[in-house]
Amino acid sequence: MKKNFFIDLDDTITPTGYRYSQVTCEFCHYLYDKLDRNVPFIRELVLLQTDLDLKLIKKQKFFKTRFPYSLVLTYKEVCRKAGIKPQKEMEREIKKIGERVFDMSYYEGNYIEGVEETLEFLVSQQDNITLLTMGDELVQSNKIKTLDLKKYFKKNTIIVPEKNEQVYKTLGKEIQNPYMVGDSKKSDINHSVRSGWNAIWVPMPGGTWAHDQQAKEELTEEELKRVMKIKEFKEIISRYDEIK
Ligand SMILES: [Mg+2]
Structure with missing residues (x-):
């Protein structure tokens, strides 16, 4: 029988x-320079940025200009605390630094290890696989x-x-x-x-980002039985028979 993966x-x-x-x-380098x-x-600087970013998510969810904007807000707050006037030119420069997260050349062929072979495996099993992602459209x-995820997911991307x-x-x-497959305890x-x-x-082996650390309620023992924790994505292949 076909299995259903999101x-x-x-x-x-x-x-x-x-x-x-x-x-x-x-961004931090730029500010120190x-x-x-x-x-x-550095600790306070990063915490300040994280805090401002989380507040933006809470208020307006995920929108494209959020992250660069959080860096500009951080800069303004640093200026306020130091009693200096923010410069428009620097704000523009910081916005540009923030927009580097949207530079798609970073993502070209940038799969986490084992992902491609696992997706190929699931396709070869004729399972139903759907990409379910959250964020700005x-x-x-x-x-x-x-x-090039359509080669695995076809039209099934949400x-x-x-x-x-x-x-x-x-x-x-x-x-x-x-089955939902993902790194985030909170969202996935x-x-x-x-x-x-x-x-x-x-x-993720290095731990998760601040937004996902906000998973407050834990699952019950009963619910935990429905969670399979794996170290690497490709374990889906070796533990395939455990999946219903
Ligand atoms: Mg994720």
Whole structure:
């Protein structure tokens, strides 16, 4: 019988968080170069940016200009604390640094190890595979195009503004034993399992980004039985028989 997989994109198929960390480092470098001792220590600086970014997500969900905007807000806050006037020219430069996360050349062929062979394997088994990703429509569809994901998923790519229980309940309605595969406990695992799905959790080895660390409620013992935790994506092949 065919199995039903819904597979996450960011940090499951391609290393997105790594790119955001790289660009955040570039932003920090830039600030230290330009403002030297006016900039707080690195820990406070990164925490400030993270905090402002999370507030934007909470208020307006995921929108394309959010991340670059969070860097500009961080710069303005650093200026305010140091008692200096923000420069328009620097704001423009910082916005440009932030937009480097949208540079699609980073994603070209940039699959997490073992992902391609696993997707090929699932296709060869004739399983139903659907890409289920959350975020800005344009950004996510650009990634899908750049990674050429249609060769595995065909038309089955879904972009949602948020992955919540409502999304899983609606998508899972007519589907037998749907599995959500992803790195995020908050978005991929907890909500899907609470909606009656099974889940395959592939956490990132270096830990997850701040937004996903906000998974508050834990799953019950009963619910945890429906979560298969794996170290690498390609374990889906070796543990295939355990999947219903
Ligand atoms: Mg993810």
